[in-house]
Amino acid sequence: MGRGVALLLLLELHCLTASSYWTADVLISFNDPFNPDIRVSELCSCGLYGLNSPIRRASGLVVTPAFEERLACDNGTSFNLEESEPWIALIERGNCTFTEKINLATRAGASAVVIYNYYVEGLRNDTIPMKHEGTKNAVAIMINYPKGIEIVKLLAQGIKVYMIIDAGKMHGSWIGSYSIFFVSIAFFVVTAVTVGYFIYYSARRLRNARAVNRRQKKLKAEAMKVISQLELRTLKQGDKETGSDGDSCAVCIEVYKPNDTVRILTCNHLFHKTCIDPWLLEHRTCPMCKCDILKSLGIEPDVEEAATETIPSVPEYSTDQQEEYTTTFPDHDNRSETVSSGYASVREMDERLGEVDDSPVDTPVQVDVMPHYDNFAFEEDEKSRQAKT
Known part of the structure; x- marks a missing residue:
């Protein structure tokens, strides 16, 4: 039973990991293009951490690939980096895997990678949980298409955009959020009950075995004393x-x-x-x-x-066909007056039964005779018939 609960717990952990995801709070700041003295900051929970990304904070200057290499699928992709400060790569989705894009950006020195969704007419261009195995500890998030294009347009105007990525909230089914706790409690409870019952059952069997051994030893000791007598x-x-x-x-x-x-x-x-x-x-x-x-x-x-002997059942007969035979045997005590072996006693009893079986059985037969009554009316009719003839 314990193994089954443990397997259920591991399965639940796997399902929880696969079905839950973390949002990312994205804060961007830049100078107002119409009034450079004004610093503009925008905060949104529009990011989504990749399934293989560590959930941690990252910050830096937003940098995009060269325009002709904006999808970052070619190993020779270059980024528009002018200053040697921490930077975050902003890449459009498409043409290659997430793993290839993230690895290319991290090899170029990016502290984090932001991938914005591409535009498909008629579809919602929201974020999706990215699967990017083989990217080590690179922080990677996805944002939706409108937010990504907004940042790209700012960068196209020569405006420096700084981004801070922070962990948001874990989302998933309410069952997945709490089931690990309840399954853990159930696992420990079932394990404790199973172990407790096993200990109780083992102790009870051991106690009964010891009691039986003590009883057998005592009876054997008494039997040895009696045998010697x-x-x-x-x-x-x-x-x-x-x-x-x-x-x-x-x-x-x-x-x-x-x-x-x-x-x-x-x-x-x-x-x-x-x-x-x-x-x-x-x-x-x-x-x-x-x-x-x-x-x-x-x-x-x-x-x-306790010795229980099975008594053979006696077949029943109907009262019309039942005949009673009564045979009386003399009572004999088990302790006979003379010493004999077992077979002698049995043979003697068989001989007695044989004698009883061979003896004729006198069964009295009773014949009931119905009394005779005179029928005077019949006699009168008979006399009148004889007179006419």
């Missing part, structure tokens, strides 16, 4: 577990052999010690009957893992 037994030759009808370990599925060390759980199921001990450390229950060894010995952990 469970009965160990070494099988011998002749034990029923090692005989021909002997069962196998429910964990490793290997047949019990003499000298095998087995552990007997609280539910009287036995398994290989090397098989059941790691299982009990992780699960703490019998692999077959799910008997909890901690609870069976009276140890209640502070935090218990």
Whole structure:
């Protein structure tokens, strides 16, 4: 999210730079041609800084190229410069790029370049934002055609015109003027919220992980104590577990052999010690009957893992076709009186279920007999019919 906001900010900066521009306040001063003792000054916000121009102040004597080179597109262009004082080049637009005009004037020694728009009949000859890459730090502005021609006419009369260029105001869409501020605030707010949430989420995960680790360590410690209290037994030759009808370990599925060390759980199921001990450390229950060894010995952990078992759904039948079969099984405790492996218990239960399935089911059949009633009207009609015959 932070990268997206940063990209949006950079895009907004680019759009702001491209869509905004600076006006230039242009002050010209000269002696009145009819009364040389009077100094005339005119100030207007009629200039527009170029897009690649530095926004700074510039001043000097206004100088134009020679009349035949007034467009300043030829490298041999000369300027009507008589005095060695700071000067500003005034050039008409056209015939070559802004960059070529500005570079030619600055190489000649101009402190700034003013380009006035050309005249096109039927069009507004206003100023436009000039694009002049490659002009380094040259101050360049554009003024409209009427103002440029006014200055050219004064210069044609031999009147010295001095010009001061100063920065005016930045213009652009109101969105561009303020959006950089709001985007910056949004960037920092979103970044702060993202970092804060990441820290909170990481701390919460770390806390939960530590709690789970503490719980697991505690349960494992309790399980180790309980495992050490469970009965160990070494099988011998002749034990029923090692005989021909002997069962196998429910964990490793290997047949019990003499000298095998087995552990007997609280539910009287036995398994290989090397098989059941790691299982009990992780699960703490019998692999077959799910008997909890901690609870069976009276140890209640502070935090218990919730076990959710899925109970298969029983299909429903309509009441007209439903038949009820009731089979009663004797209750058996998980803790059997005799030691047995897991497969023995399961096989014994399967045998019991087989016996129940093979037994016939006596279902009493009830037949409802409707009572008989005499129909006297029918009997009278029958008697009259027999009398007629």
